[in-house]
Amino acid sequence: MKFAVIVFPGSNCDEDAYHAAKDVLGQTAEYIWHKDADLKGADVVILPGGFAHGDYLRTGAMARFSPIMREVQAFAERGGPVLGICNGFQILLEAGLLPGAMLRNKGLKYRCEHVHVRIEQTDTPFTCAGKAGQVLRIPIGHGEGNYFAPPDMLRTLEENRQVILRYTDPEGRVGADPNADEWNPNGSVNGIAGICSQARNVVGMMPHPERACEALLGGVDGKVILDSVVQSIRSGTLVARA
Amino acid sequence: MRARVFVTLKPSVFDPQGKTIADALHSLGYGGVEDVRQGKYFELDLATTEAAAARALAAEVADKLLANPVIESYRIEVDQS
Numbered sequence: 355m356k357f358a359v360i361v362f363p364g365s366n367c368d369e370d371a372y373h374a375a376k377d378v379l380g381q382t383a384e385y386i387w388h389k390d391a392d393l394k395g396a397d398v399v400i401l402p403g404g405f406a407h408g409d410y411l412r413t414g415a416m417a418r419f420s421p422i423m424r425e426v427q428a429f430a431e432r433g434g435p436v437l438g439i440c441n442g443f444q445i446l447l448e449a450g451l452l453p454g455a456m457l458r459n460k461g462l463k464y465r466c467e468h469v470h471v472r473i474e475q476t477d478t479p480f481t482c483a484g485k486a487g488q489v490l491r492i493p494i495g496h497g498e499g500n501y502f503a504p505p506d507m508l509r510t511l512e513e514n515r516q517v518i519l520r521y522t523d524p525e526g527r528v529g530a531d532p533n534a535d536e537w538n539p540n541g542s543v544n545g546i547a548g549i550c551s552q553a554r555n556v557v558g559m560m561p562h563p564e565r566a567c568e569a570l571l572g573g574v575d576g577k578v579i580l581d582s583v584v585q586s587i588r589s590g591t592l593v594a595r596a
Numbered sequence: 597m598r599a600r601v602f603v604t605l606k607p608s609v610f611d612p613q614g615k616t617i618a619d620a621l622h623s624l625g626y627g628g629v630e631d632v633r634q635g636k637y638f639e640l641d642l643a644t645t646e647a648a649a650a651r652a653l654a655a656e657v658a659d660k661l662l663a664n665p666v667i668e669s670y671r672i673e674v675d676q677s
Contacts, residue, residue: 412664448664455666457605458612502609502667541612 355587357383358396360426360442362417367403367439367562374564375400379580388420398435398583399426401442403495403562413456413498414444423449435479435583436556440496443548443558452551452558453511454503460541464497468572469539471519471547471561472526478550479586480557480579481518489526490519490575492561494539499560501542501549508543519548519559597642599654600673603663604635638662650674 357375361368368385375383375398384394388406393399407416417423423445430436430451438446446452459465468491473484484490503511511517521538522528522545529535532545540560548559563576605611611633618632640657642650651674658670 411661415661415664453666455664457609457667460610460612462612462616500612504608504666507666541610 355381355398355584356394356396357381358386358393358399359383360388360399360401360422361385362388362404362406362420362445364406364408365402365404365441367441367564370562370564371400371402371439374567374577374580378567378577379584381584386422388417388422391421391425393422393425393429396429397587398437399429401426401436401438401445402564403440403442406441406445409441409498412448414441414446414448417445418449427451430551430556433553433555435586437480437579437583438556438558439562439564440494440499440560443560444498446556446558451556452549453507453516454501454549456498457500457502457541458498459496459500459539464495465499465539466493466495467539468493469547469561470522470524470526470537471559472522472528473518474520475515475518475550477515478518478554478557479583479591480550480559481582483582483585484578487526488578489522489524490561490563490566490578491524491573492563492566492576493572494561496540496560499540499542501540501546501560503543511546511549512544514552516549516552516554517544517546518550518557519546519561521545521547597645597647597650598675599640599642599650600675601638601640601654601658601662601670602635602673603638603658603668603670604633605667606669609667636662647674
């Protein structure tokens with residue numbers, strides 16, 4: 355099984371994602387430069403964290419013009435699993451592959467710490483190895499992770515069960531007002547940490563699962579996200595290939 | 597012809613930077629500044645000499661790239677230069 359890790363100028367978590375796929379999961383992994391126009395037979399596409407194109411204009415705004423994004427979009431439309439982590443999530447939003455937008459963190463601080471997220475839905479290729487309600491302790495590192503969707507869009511997201519990860523306390527609880535919850539690190543509306551597309555194969559999340567795959571690095575809770583896509587492809591529920 | 601595009605967060609979207617700037621101004625004693633909204637300003641030098649065409653082109657690029665319609669709105673001014 356082959357993971358494609360897209361590398362934009364300014365990506366800085368590409369090596370973490372590559373390492374997790376290759377050395378931790380034992381799969382094939384390949385870096386794909388953003389100017390390439392070929393996903394080289396990948397089964398999974400990861401858009402890694404970082405500051406693609408220097409975050410010019412808006413985070414993720416310029417990356418959608420990179421040639422490889424046409425291929426990523428076509429792959430996603432065929433049902434291929436695409437995971438955007440942190441800046442990769444921001445790119446998916448700006449590219450229109452996921453709904454919504456990112457705002458500056460509510461407290462304006464760049465937040466770099468471990469948070470807790472609860473798995474809300476398990477019928478996506480990146481959460482299927484987890485259990486609904488399972489709490490993951492995963493690091494974040496971002497200044498613009500304040501997920502926003504206008505009320506109508508937010509209602510549709512919740513109705514379609516597209517919110518797949520939510521910030522909670524260590525026991526998986528959300529406060530009375532999830533927008534002001536002390537466990538919500540950035541002010542994301544409804545405490546949203548990750549969403550999927552309507553077809554469920556495109557997933558974006560602000561926390562970094564690839565940085566939480568080894569005990570040596572402080573925890574293995576993120577591994578379930580990457581294990582999920584391996585399981586999903588093996589089970590044959592996903593058939594798209596680049 | 598020059599078009600100027602002002603992009604700001606929509607009124608319904610919380611602007612944490614604007615709020616922080618307003619708080620800073622208040623701490624400097626400028627209580628008369630009730631609120632601040634931060635935005636972006638673009639100057640577009642356009643080949644056209646028609647004001648209507650300049651406005652239309654500026655609006656098109658604002659919709660396509662300069663503003664994110666989910667969170668931002670924009671205002672355009674056109675003048676001779």
